Amino acid sequence: MAASFVAHDSAFTDIIGTSPSLQLPAQFDKYPFAHEAGVFFEGAETDSLYITSNRFLRPGTEDEQIVRISHMTAVSEAVRTGNGGVNFSFSFSEGAAPEAAVLFCAQGSRTQPSGQYAMQVAVPNKVALVLSSFFGRPFNSVNDVVVASSQRAGPGSIWFTDPPYGYEQGYRDRPMLPSQVYRYDPVRKSMRAMADGLGHPNGICFTWVYVTDMDWLHGSGETDHSRASTIYAYDVVSVAGEPFLANRRLFAMVDHGIPDGIKCDVRGNVYSGCGDGVHVWSPDGVLLGRIAVEGGAANFCFGRDGEMFLLNETRLWRAQLDSSVKGALLGI
Template sequence: MDLLASDPATGDQTILFNAVTNVMSGDISTIAIEPVSTAQIVLPNGGALNNATGALVFTSQGSKTQSGGIFVIPDPVGNPNVSVPLVTDFHGKPFNSPNDVVVNPRDGGSVWFTDPDYGHLQGLRDAPALPNQVYRFDPATNSTRVVADGFAEPNGLAFDAEFRTLYVTDTGGSEAPNGAGPATIYAFDVAEGPFLANRRVFAYAPKGIPDGVRVDSQGNVWSGVGSGLAVWNRAGTLIGQILVDGGVANFGFAPNGTVFVLNEKKLWRVRLTGQSLF
C-alpha cells in the first residue's frame, strides 16, 4: 500500500494519513484512505509527532520552483489540510532537500532535521547552495543552526529515550561506485545547549544503506537497511534482523509490540512477542 499518492501530470504528492491508522484495526478489507492536501509541503518525506502539541512535523524536499523546509500541520485531526512553514531557508540560502525530522521535548520542543542533496541527484532540485548537514530549529527564538556536518548524505535521525544521544544515518553509499561510500550510523552526545559532541561510528549496515532509524526503550537501535530491519544493542553489536524483500526505507513503533514497516511501495505490520520494547 502506498502512503503517498502522485499526480502523474505534475509529480505532486499527497500524504495518505489514514492508511496506517486503519491498518491497526486488523481488517485489511475495510481500509479507507483519505488524501490530505499538502500543496505547501512539496515532496514530503520524513515526519514526526510533537507529543506536547499534537502537531505533525514534516520535511518538505521542495522542487525547482518551491522551497523545501520544515512544515507543521498544527491540528492533523480537526484540520489536516492546513499546514504552516517553520523554516524554509538557512541564512537566505534554500535547503537542499530536507529528509527526516525529530522533536526534542527536553530542549523546548526543538526540531532537528537532516538535509541531504537527494533532490538534486534525482533531478528535482537545483544544485545545492549548502553542504549536506544536520540542523536544529529553536521555536522559542525562531532560529536555526547547524549542529553536525561532514556527511556524504545525512538521512535518518533519532534520539534515544533519554534524549542524551542522537543517531544519524549516512546513506552516501547509495551514490558511490560499487557502494563503497558510507552506509553508516553515527552517534553523537547531546551536550548542554544546542550542541552535539563526541561523534563516533556506531554501526555499519549489514546490507545496503541504513535509512530510517529508531531507538527502543531498552536502548536498542533499529534501522531500515537493504535486507529489512536491522537491530543493534547499545554497544553497536548487531543482535538481529527482520528480513523484508526489497529492504526497508522507514518504519515506526506502535503499541503492543507492533512495528509498521515500509519500503518504497509496500507497508507491512510486524508483531513482536515477549517484553514490550516501545
C-alpha cells in the same frame, strides 16, 4: 521468503519474543504509497498512522503524497512532497492553543521550498510552513526530523537532516548549503548547524543523537561500496547552556544497502530501515537481528505494545514483537 525474523544474537529473542508475527495489511501496486515517515497517533476511537509515498508520476507531474491509514485502510491524501515526519504540537492560528500535528520534511521542487511543514491531524488537515531556509539560504531537500524531549538537547527543539538528493534526482536547484544536521529552537527562533562532514545524512533520532549516512547511494542511483553506509552516534554536551554535538563515533555499518530511517526503543536498542528490512542493534552496537522483508524498508515506526509498521514502498507490513518493546518517542 517475503518476510522473516533473523537472529544474530540470543538477545534478539528479548525483542521479538517467543511468537513474533508479520502481517501484510495493505498492498497497492499502482504506486509506492508506503515509503517514509511513519507517524503513529493513539486515538480514543481509532489509531492512525501517517506515511509518505515515494515519488511517482501523474500526468504532467511528479508527486509525493501523505496518506493517513486508519484501521489499516488508506482514507485520505492530505498534502504532497513529504518525506520523514514526527509527532508534533503546533498552533495553526495566532493565539490558538497548540494541537496535535505531524511535522513533515518536504523535499521541495523547483517551485516549492524544501523545509519543515506542520500538518494538522484533525480534519481539514491544515498545513503551515515552519521553516525553509538557513538565514535565507534555502535548504537542499530536508529528509528526516525528530523533536527533542531531553533537557540536554532542548525540549521541543527540532533536529533534522538535509542531504542533496533533490538536486541529484533533478527536482531541486544546485545546493546552496553543505549536507548537514540542523537544530531549530521554536521558542528562541534560533537556527543552528549542528553536524557536518556527512555525505548524505538521512535518518536522525535520540537517545544519543544517531544520524544515518547514506553516502553509498547517490540520488542518481549510483552506488559505491567504498562510501559510507553507516550510523554515527554523537554525544550531546552543554556549552554555555546550549547543546552541541561531540565525540562522533561509528556506531554501526550496514551490510545490505543503506541505513535510512532510524529509531530507538525505551531500552536504548537502535533500529534502522535497510536494504533487506529493519536491522536491530544493542546500545553498544552489536547487531542483534533483523526483520527481513523482500525489497527492504526505507522507514518504519512503532505502534503500541510491541507493534511495528514497516514501509516497503507498495506494501505496508505490520510486525508484532514482544509486547514489552516500546518506541522511545511515544513510550507506548
